[in-house]
Amino acid sequence: MFTYIKLRSPLMSVFLLLVVFSSLTLTTELAWSADTIIETAEQAADATIEKKAAPRMGPSDYRQIGSVSSRAFVWVVAQLHLFLAAFVLAVPLFVTVIEWIGVKTGDQRYDDMAHEFMKVSMTAYSLTALFGGTLAFSLFLLYPTFMAYMMEVFGNQVMVYALLFFLESGVLYIYYYSWYALRYGNKKYVHLSLGVLLNGVGTTLLFVANAWATFMMAPSGVDEAGVVTGGIWDIMRGPLWNPLNLHRFVANIAFGGAVVGAYAGYKMLSARTMAQRAHYDWMGYTSNFIAVLAFLPLPFAGYWLMAEIYAYSQQMGITAMGGILAWLFIVQAVLIGTILLAANYYLWNGMSRCEGSKRYTWLIKYIAVTLVGSFLIWVTPHTLILSAKEIADLGGSHHPLLGPFGIMPAKNIAVNLMLIGTFLSFQLYRRSDKEITVAWAGFGNALMAAIYLVAIANVIFLGVYYGYYTNTVYKVGSSVAQVMSTLIVIIAGVTIDTMMFKGAKNLPVTWGKISNRGVYALFALPIAFTWLMALMGYVRSSVRTHWHVYTVIKDNSTDNFIPNIGYAANMMTVATVAFLILILFIFWVASLSETRQAVPVQKSEQ
Amino acid sequence: METMQDEIIKESGGLPIIVKVLSFMLFMILVFTGIANLLPQVEGQAPKDIKVDLGALTMESYIAMGESIFKGKGTCTLCHNNMGRAPDIPVMDMEATALERLKDPQYKGTAKDSESYFRESMIEPSKFIVAGFGKQGETSTMPIIDKAPIELTEVEMGAVIAYLQAKDGGQPTVELPTDAPAVAEKSAASAEPPKPAETAEAVLTKNGCTACHAVLDSPATIGPELKTIGSRLSKEEIRESIINPSAVIAEGFPPIMPPDFANKMIVKELEMVVDFLYQSKAVDSKNSETKEPEKEVSNENDTPKHTETVPEPETDTESNTEQKGE
Numbered sequence: 003m004f005t006y007i008k009l010r011s012p013l014m015s016v017f018l019l020l021v022v023f024s025s026l027t028l029t030t031e032l033a034w035s036a037d038t039i040i041e042t043a044e045q046a047a048d049a050t051i052e053k054k055a056a057p058r059m060g061p062s063d064y065r066q067i068g069s070v071s072s073r074a075f076v077w078v079v080a081q082l083h084l085f086l087a088a089f090v091l092a093v094p095l096f097v098t099v100i101e102w103i104g105v106k107t108g109d110q111r112y113d114d115m116a117h118e119f120m121k122v123s124m125t126a127y128s129l130t131a132l133f134g135g136t137l138a139f140s141l142f143l144l145y146p147t148f149m150a151y152m153m154e155v156f157g158n159q160v161m162v163y164a165l166l167f168f169l170e171s172g173v174l175y176i177y178y179y180s181w182y183a184l185r186y187g188n189k190k191y192v193h194l195s196l197g198v199l200l201n202g203v204g205t206t207l208l209f210v211a212n213a214w215a216t217f218m219m220a221p222s223g224v225d226e227a228g229v230v231t232g233g234i235w236d237i238m239r240g241p242l243w244n245p246l247n248l249h250r251f252v253a254n255i256a257f258g259g260a261v262v263g264a265y266a267g268y269k270m271l272s273a274r275t276m277a278q279r280a281h282y283d284w285m286g287y288t289s290n291f292i293a294v295l296a297f298l299p300l301p302f303a304g305y306w307l308m309a310e311i312y313a314y315s316q317q318m319g320i321t322a323m324g325g326i327l328a329w330l331f332i333v334q335a336v337l338i339g340t341i342l343l344a345a346n347y348y349l350w351n352g353m354s355r356c357e358g359s360k361r362y363t364w365l366i367k368y369i370a371v372t373l374v375g376s377f378l379i380w381v382t383p384h385t386l387i388l389s390a391k392e393i394a395d396l397g398g399s400h401h402p403l404l405g406p407f408g409i410m411p412a413k414n415i416a417v418n419l420m421l422i423g424t425f426l427s428f429q430l431y432r433r434s435d436k437e438i439t440v441a442w443a444g445f446g447n448a449l450m451a452a453i454y455l456v457a458i459a460n461v462i463f464l465g466v467y468y469g470y471y472t473n474t475v476y477k478v479g480s481s482v483a484q485v486m487s488t489l490i491v492i493i494a495g496v497t498i499d500t501m502m503f504k505g506a507k508n509l510p511v512t513w514g515k516i517s518n519r520g521v522y523a524l525f526a527l528p529i530a531f532t533w534l535m536a537l538m539g540y541v542r543s544s545v546r547t548h549w550h551v552y553t554v555i556k557d558n559s560t561d562n563f564i565p566n567i568g569y570a571a572n573m574m575t576v577a578t579v580a581f582l583i584l585i586l587f588i589f590w591v592a593s594l595s596e597t598r599q600a601v602p603v604q605k606s607e608q
Numbered sequence: 609m610e611t612m613q614d615e616i617i618k619e620s621g622g623l624p625i626i627v628k629v630l631s632f633m634l635f636m637i638l639v640f641t642g643i644a645n646l647l648p649q650v651e652g653q654a655p656k657d658i659k660v661d662l663g664a665l666t667m668e669s670y671i672a673m674g675e676s677i678f679k680g681k682g683t684c685t686l687c688h689n690n691m692g693r694a695p696d697i698p699v700m701d702m703e704a705t706a707l708e709r710l711k712d713p714q715y716k717g718t719a720k721d722s723e724s725y726f727r728e729s730m731i732e733p734s735k736f737i738v739a740g741f742g743k744q745g746e747t748s749t750m751p752i753i754d755k756a757p758i759e760l761t762e763v764e765m766g767a768v769i770a771y772l773q774a775k776d777g778g779q780p781t782v783e784l785p786t787d788a789p790a791v792a793e794k795s796a797a798s799a800e801p802p803k804p805a806e807t808a809e810a811v812l813t814k815n816g817c818t819a820c821h822a823v824l825d826s827p828a829t830i831g832p833e834l835k836t837i838g839s840r841l842s843k844e845e846i847r848e849s850i851i852n853p854s855a856v857i858a859e860g861f862p863p864i865m866p867p868d869f870a871n872k873m874i875v876k877e878l879e880m881v882v883d884f885l886y887q888s889k890a891v892d893s894k895n896s897e898t899k900e901p902e903k904e905v906s907n908e909n910d911t912p913k914h915t916e917t918v919p920e921p922e923t924d925t926e927s928n929t930e931q932k933g934e
Contacts, residue, residue, distance in 0.1 A: 226755065271625045276615040316693065316749045317757070320686050326652040333644050340636075525629055529636045548654030553756035557654070564652030571644030575637055582633060 056151055056228025056551065059558045063147035072144040073561035074573060079140055081536055081577035083133035085257075086584070087211075088250070088535070090130050091204045092258025093123040094177070096292050098197035105190055115285055117181050121595070122265050123258075124178060125588045131167070148550050155224065156214065159234050166207045173200045208254070209247050213238035216246050218551050219542070220314045228554040241314045245307035246542075252303050256296035257535060260527040263289030265589050267524030270514075280514035286524050287352060287513075293527060294345045294428065298421060298492065302485065304538075311545065318552070322545045329567055330541055332383055335413070337534040339377040342420050344526040346373060349427045351520025358509040359434035366430075369423045376416035376423070384408030411469020414481050418461045418488045426454065429495050437507040446502045453494050457487040532581055536574035655681045660763065662785050667770065669804075670784055672872060674771025677764050682753065684768075694750065695738050702726075703778040709736055723781045726769045730754070804874050808884030811877045815869060823888075831865060838889040847882045 057063065066072050097116045104112030142149050153160065177196045184193035223237030224230050230237070263286050270282035312319035321327060350366050353359035382404055396402070406412060429450075440446070461484045468480035546552045548562045556562075565573075622628075660673070678684045678697075687694035695705075706722035709715055717735030719725035728735055733748035742748050753760045760768070763785045770780040805811040809824055818824055822833035837846060850873075853865035873881070 268625070268629055271629070274617055276617060279617060315751070315757075317683060317686055317751055320693070324691070325686065326650055329647045329650075332647065333640065336643055337640065522629075522632055525633050526636060529633050530640075533637065533640050544652075547652060547757070549757060562654040566649035566651050567647055568645040568649050571641050574644075575641045578637055579634070582630075582637075586630075 054154055054229065056224075056555045057147050059147060059550070059555060061558070063145075064559045065144050065146070067144070071561060072559070076137070076140050076144060077573055078577050078580065079133060079137045081539065081574075082580055082584070083130065083137045084539065085532060085535065085577070085581045086126050086130035086133055087208075088254040088257050089261055090123050090127045091208055092254040093119055093126075093262065094174070094197060094200050094204060095255055096259065098194065098201055100288070101197060102194060105194065111281075111284075113185070115288065118285070119262050120178050120181070122262055122588065122592045124174075125591045126584075127171075127174060129584060129588070131171075145550075148555065151228070151551075151555060152214065155217065155228075155230055155237055157234065159210065159213075159238075163207065163210050166203055166210065170200070170203045170207055173203060205251065208250060209243075210238075212246050212250060213240070213243055215542070216240045216242040219311075219318075219546055221551050221554050224554060226553070228551070242307065242310055245303070245310045249300070249303040249307050252296055252300050253535065256293050256300060257528075257531045259289050259292030259294075259296060260524075260531045261585065263293060263524045264528045264585075265289075265592075267521045268589065270521055271518060273514075276514055280512075283355075283513045283516055286521065290345065290348055290524060290527070293531070294424070297341065297345070298425065301417070301421070302489070305485070315552075318545050321547060322541055326564055327541050327544055329383075330537060330570075332381060333537060333567070333571070334534065335377075335380040337530050337537065338417075339380055339420070340530040341527060341534070342424050343373060343377065344523040344530065346370075346424055346427045348520055348523035348527075349431045351516050351523070353431055353434050354517070354520075355513060355515045356434040356509060356511045358437065359430070362430040362434065365426070369427055372419055372423045376420045379407045379416040380413050380420070382407040382412075406470065409469070410481075411465045414469070414484050415462055415465035418465075418484050419458065421488050422454070422457060422461070422491050425492050425495060429499065432499060435509045435511045436503060437509055438502050439505050439507055440502055443502060446498055450495065450498050453491055457491045460484070460487045528585075529578070529582075532578045533574055536577050537570075540570050540574065662763070665784055665786075667780060667784060668874065670767050670782075671770045671774045671780065673764075674767035674769070675775070677760065677768050678771055681764070682758060682760060682768060687750070694741060697772070701776040702772045703776060706772075709738075712736065714739075721781065722773060722778075723769055726772050727765060730760070730765055730768070805877055805880075808880040811873065811881050812884075815872060823885075834885055835888055838886045841886075843882055843886045846885050847878070850878065850881065 064072060067075060097119045100112050100116040100119070104110065104116065173196060177193070177200050180193060180196070184190060184196075217237060217240055220240045220242045221228075221237075222240035223232035223234075266282045266286035266289055270279055270286055273279035273282055308319065308323065311322065323331070346369065350370075353363065353366075384405075438446075464480040464484050464487075544564045546557075547564065548557050549555065550557045623631075665673075684697065688697040690696050690699070703722050706725045710719060710721075710725055715736045717725070717728045717732065719728045719735075729750075730753040733750035733752065734742070734746070737746065737748055751758055753765060754762075766782045766785060769782045773780040773782065805814050812818060812823055817834070821831045822835055841849070851870040853869075870878075
């Protein structure tokens with residue numbers, strides 16, 4: 003394939019990558035077209051590449067820096083690279099959308115806010131590249147044989163990645179620095195097009211790199227011995243590639259929104275004028291909106307990824323969800339519960355900005371009780387950690403009353419109710435500053451209330467009846483119907499509101515009128531998101547157990563075991579704290595550009 | 609949006625905002641870290657190579673090796689359990705089941721007896737799909753056992769077959785491997801060496817007694833302590849409590865001791881353990897043969913165990929598309 007690119011022109015590589023990018027959303031017919039192109043390219047490549055089997059790794063294939071564990075070193079560097087990369091890829095996505103909203107509404111404040119978001123991410127871009135380079139050097143230094151095999155498999159694709167990186171850098175700098183040069187009239191559309199191109203290249207970069215991770219989890223395009231049998235397209239298009247692409251794409255947006263939300267929160271708390279406070283309050287609200295909006299469909303993307311993992315290897319799926327890694331999902335529940343509680347708390351506090359919210363405040367206590375109750379059910383473990391005395395007192399290892407809350411049907415109910423509750427908070431917030439004027443407002447509200455009630459009843463009934471009174475087959479099947487109930491609430495809510503808001507009267511909103519305590523939710527979100535990303539990355543990587551490339555290259559290093567969760571948590575904390583320090587540096591640099599030294603006063607001549 | 613005002617905000621006293629914000633964030637990080645560190649700490653060890661001395665192999669140890677592989681390296685119990693992902697082999701009479709399946713009209717294989725059926729189902733699992741399992745009922749989701757990631761050798765598959773044939777009282781037909789040296793892989797988590805242990809301490813360690821009982825260096829309190837058991841029970845009672853642990857349950861302890869040690873230990877090992885435990889007496893009663901009834905040994909200050917328990921698989925939601933396969 004890449005011999006083909008080399009022979010034709012650099013533009014062809016861009017075209018091929020756009021084909022790769024497009025295939026994620028288009029039909030298999032288009033994928034067939036890509037196959038045809040790539041097949042032709044592979045024929046040229048086959049003539050020159052000698053195919054080799056995967057290496058059998060021995061002690062000499064691993065290196066170490068002093069007494070530092072190679073796995074621990076790569077773990078932290080890779081995690082920091084991923085945090086920063088997720089941030090810099092996500093910010094331009096929502097910045098372009100906000101810029102477009104500014105164009106459509108003619109409100110310059112959207113444009114200013116979009117520019118400020120970009121300013122924050124610019125330093126992060128350099129740091130991403132630095133950590134990416136450090137990660138590559140670390141891998142080649144510490145795992146030379148493994149990396150040699152990966153280069154054997156992916157070949158020139160890595161150079162396409164490098165090319166894309168150049169392209170990304172170029173477009174990013176032009177996009178940011180031309181902001182004010184291309185601000186009005188038709189030039190603005192040129193600028194918006196640059197934004198679209200930037201995101202196209204950035205997303206393709208993400209997908210290309212994802213192929214390396216998914217190849218290690220579920221290799222394709224190689225035989226049992228690891229000999230390359232297919233082209234680069236066969237290697238990239240593994241069973242987990244698209245699910246991971248979608249999951250990371252959506253998660254990055256939620257993560258990016260949460261991080262810039264913390265920036266806005268800090269700037270708001272340290273504002274010196276009401277105007278500044280109002281501006282950053284609005285920016286914080288927008289960031290939270292982006293984070294929560296992207297977060298709501300994330301469980302469904304995660305669901306697809308896990309379903310594909312099970313379909314690829316039931317053994318791998320069970321290792322993740324029902325084996326040694328199962329306890330991690332209790333921590334995941336704590337983190338997602340924290341995110342949902344913080345997001346809701348912020349919305350409830352934010353309702354104080356608008357007098358119109360008083361119509362809905364009576365509902366908040368019910369949502370709060372539902373969220374907290376569901377959260378507690380979600381974090382209830384099935385098997386308790388007990389002493390002999392406690393086991394004897396309980397009459398078994400499961401608590402007679404709380405035991406039923408430990409199993410999956412109870413957690414399915416809890417998660418779905420939390421998502422429905424969060425959407426209700428979100429919907430109430432959006433309605434707070436509006437007085438609906440359509441003639442069918444009464445019917446619309448009744449319909450919306452009915453949809454909520456039916457969905458909640460359905461989620462509870464399905465969970466209780468099929469979860470506790472039938473066998474496993476129905477229990478599994480009912481969870482899909484529960485998820486559908488939640489999705490129907492979200493889709494119906496957005497649709498009905500959009501129709502009802504036509505011609506609605508806008509009520510006054512006082513930005514900046516939110517308690518400082520409420521703003522702290524904006525700091526809870528990025529911390530929980532960052533730690534959650536680290537946790538789920540650990541799970542994704544650990545399901546390979548003692549394989550570098552699952553079923554192809556065994557990990558024979560001294561670190562070929564799955565570490566216990568305490569050790570893993572400490573590693574995640576090291577990475578999260580390091581990321582926090584880097585983010586502080588990024589924010590500080592962003593603020594530095596606004597700081598101007600006062601003109602020195604000329605001393606009069608003596 | 610209301611018009612923004614240029615009103616100056618008065619600085620509030622107390623700690624600088626950056627300190628407050630950072631403290632809040634670090635506190636949250638520590639909470640997450642603390643929760644993760646409070647959970648059971650389990651490591652997932654990779655299988656390790658061990659040498660199997662085929663010359664010293666007996667059918668009994670070969671069956672034990674098969675059971676160890678079934679529960680360890682083979683990862684069979686990951687799916688073959690009571691969670692409904694695959695037939696629950698541990699509670700099924702597999703010898704009888706195999707013969708029934710060979711007569712089933714849906715059977716597509718070439719096996720003639722249970723031994724060849726078991727081997728075939730490990731190498732070509734789609735030859736017979738048990739009703740209700742498999743992808744669309746046509747393809748088994750069971751991995752091919754002699755391929756990666758499990759990669760059982762011929763010797764190891766033979767051991768599993770011997771175990772499946774013998775576990776419900778049947779007579780293994782599989783022949784003991786004798787002609788070629790073999791390297792078997794074994795999970796460090798499972799301890800079942802083919803040769804008998806040489807000391808009582810080794811037997812206790814091999815059978816995992818220290819996980820629940822305070823014996824040797826273990827402070828465990830899930831089961832009764834055994835460091836002074838000789839002061840409380842006679843040799844016969846100790847022997848009985850190993851062979852048939854549910855006959856008498858020590859007060860204050862759950863009936864969770866595995867009942868299969870009689871099948872796992874050879875006579876020499878059992879007698880070594882009985883002698884060792886009987887000689888383990890309390891200091892003040894070493895010279896006394898007085899026996900007291902078993903008493904609860906745990907107390908209110910017992911610390912919870914953080915090493916053994918893992919949650920029962922709770923994968924139902926996530927395994928929605930999971931297809932069951934034998």
